[in-house]
Amino acid sequence: MIIDDSAVVRSVLQEILQKHHGIQVIGAAPDPIFALQRMQTQWPDVIVLDVEMPRMDGITFLKKIMAEHPTPTVICSSLTEAGAETTIQAMEAGAVSIITKPTVKLTEFLRDYEDEFLTAIREAAGARLRPQALRRPPPPPTPPFSTPAARASLSAERANEKLTADAVLAPPSGRSAMARTTDQFIAVGTSTGGTQALEYLFGCLPATTPGIVVVQHMPPMYTKSFAARLNERSPMxxxxxxxxxxxxxxxxxIAPGGKHLVVRRNGAQYDVEVVDGPLVSRHRPSVDVLFRSVAKSAGANALGIIMTGMGDDGARGLKEMFDAGARTIAQDEASCVVFGMPKEAIKHGGARDVMGLEALPTVMQSFGR
Known part of the structure; x- marks a missing residue:
């Protein structure tokens, strides 16, 4: 179901989507009131929703839907381009992903980014909206649509979107990292569904927990606000x-959006470096880049955790951590919103353990003791 007050958006999106096998557009409405009338007779699997509309705004509608009939929803709005506040509101209300559409050359944008729309919608269709997850902020906006600058650079990077961590860091040398020290830490990688999972984790972890470095797939402008919100709700x-x-x-x-995060060894201590670089495994920040740096610099001094998310970013890096002596964990399918990244990590042989979200805080608190 497409809900947007722009006739152009409704028409072009309907044209784009319904030509693809496996996707059926059951309706397009200019506002949520019209949409609700249609949805009473046929409820959609995915909703594509604007924010600023007559009679009822998209955020209010989203809150209503998530309370009464949780449905994976992709926000598609120009308001999210203005800054983080609307995006955070949409995330809190339950959006699975967020696409920022431009205010000019809209038709060209919709057609040029057809593949990305399809990816967002198919990802939403596979999302598991568990009642407990809905009380925590849902996934971040889809990176390619974050800002005009990001969209401008995306086309130039598409040819290299399959790049591995080799594009940023040399592969591990095979030599063991430094033996165990008093400084030990945890590296976490996640994507779709990760914001809910991270808020759950940080709400459970005491201030005595080992240091944590996180890659959450998220574009620029949003990671600082996201980190601040986590900080308000955690003892850490x-x-x-x-x-x-x-x-x-x-x-x-938390890794900044649009940058890679690398861990460095400094004597017996560890610090981080924020670096530029191409998309790795289609992402920047990339979990593979973080995990490789941890494998090279920390070895058995680190715990690696790969969590809910679509795709395979982090699967190779977790295997490198495993090979370097780190303890490694993949979140289990039952507790994931999307069991993509953990599944690939398990297939690559990088996960020593597989466990549910609720079990992770205990393991993280006790690591290194």
Missing amino acids: KIKEAETGDRILAGHAL
Whole structure:
């Protein structure tokens, strides 16, 4: 179901989507009131929703739907381009992903980004909206649609979107990382559904937890706000990572959107570096880049956890951590919103353990003790 007050958006999206096998557009409405009338007779598997509309705005409608009939929803709005606030509201209300459409050359944008629309909708169709997850912020906006600058650079990077971590860091040398030290830390990688999972984790973890570094697939502008919100709701101190930040017990560093995050060894301590680079496994920040840096610098001094998300980013990196002596964990299918990244990590042989979300806080608190 497409809900947008722009006749152009409704027409072009309907044309784009219904020509693809496996996707049926059951209706297109100019506002949520019209949409609800149609949805009473046939409920959609996925909703594509604008924010600013007559009679009822998209955020209000989304809250209503998630309370009464949870349905995977892709927000498609120009309002999300203005900054993080509308995006955060949509995330809190339950959006599975967010596509920022431009205010000019709209038709060209819709047609040029057909593949990305299809990916977002198919990803939403596979999302599991568990009641407990709906009380936590849902997944981040889909990276390719974050800003005009990101969209402008995406086409140039598409040819290289399959790049591995080799494009940023040299492969592990095969030599063991430094033996265990008093500084040990946890590296976490996640994507779709990760914001709910991270809020759950950080709400459970005490200030005595080993330091944590996180890659959550999220574009620029949003990671700083996301880190601040986590910080408000956790006993740990959480911030967007900056080059030179030391990994300390009771602290967590979130990779900035649009940058890669690399862990460095500094004597017996560890700090991070924020670096530029191409998309790796279709993402920047990339979990593969983070995990490779951890394998090279920390080895058995680190715990690697790969969580809910679509695709395979992090699968190779977790195997490199495993081979370097780190303990490695994949979130299980039952507790994932999308069991893509953990599934691929398990297939690659990088996960020593597989466990549910609820079991992770205990393991993380006790790591290294």
